[in-house]
Amino acid sequence: MARLTISLPDDLHQALKETAARRRMGLGELVAESLVAYGVKTRVAAEELVRRARAASGLSAAAADALAQRETRAARRRS
């Protein structure tokens, strides 16, 4: 687990402490949850999903290209 020192305005620091106490969480835990809620995520999630998709599919580049073009074209015909 990485450690990070940050500077906050006094009132925000106080609000953070009060919220963490109210929710029975650590400060770091609350900051991490807030970052996720704000859309700050690790890149690993999407990369891992892409890795899984490629492994499941197992298609060659040529086969993936052909399928992707066919299905995109089919979707556009329906639109």
Add this chain to the structure above:
Amino acid sequence: MTGPFVIDTNVVVAGLLTAEAAAPTARLLDALLAGRLPFLLSVELLAEYRQVLLRPQIAARHALSPAEIDEILVDLAANGHVVETRPVARPVFPRGDGHLESLLAAAPGALLVTGDERVRAAAGARAVTPAAAWQLASGAR
């Protein structure tokens, strides 16, 4: 730096499905997700990514849930620049490809990356294959 690029749906889909890590579509998708390639999006194009990625023939291959597909698309959207588009007055692209033409019209310096020969023929010098785009992008770094 070359670009920005407009990435056609077939490139994103092929990049997700190919097991060949060195395939240009795979390299492009990896670069988009890592924020290493400037690219443009419209709301319509992003919606089409989702629509095609969830088509039965495609979903059966990647085996990801709709929520997992959305996770990937959220990351893509976060790295792309969303452009507001409007229909072009005299379209030359094939029917159904108008959203790509609108996006190119809204961003005169952009280059379309597509695996579809018919779209490349319509776009002329403003479209390249995934392989050519990867060459341009990696040469520019």
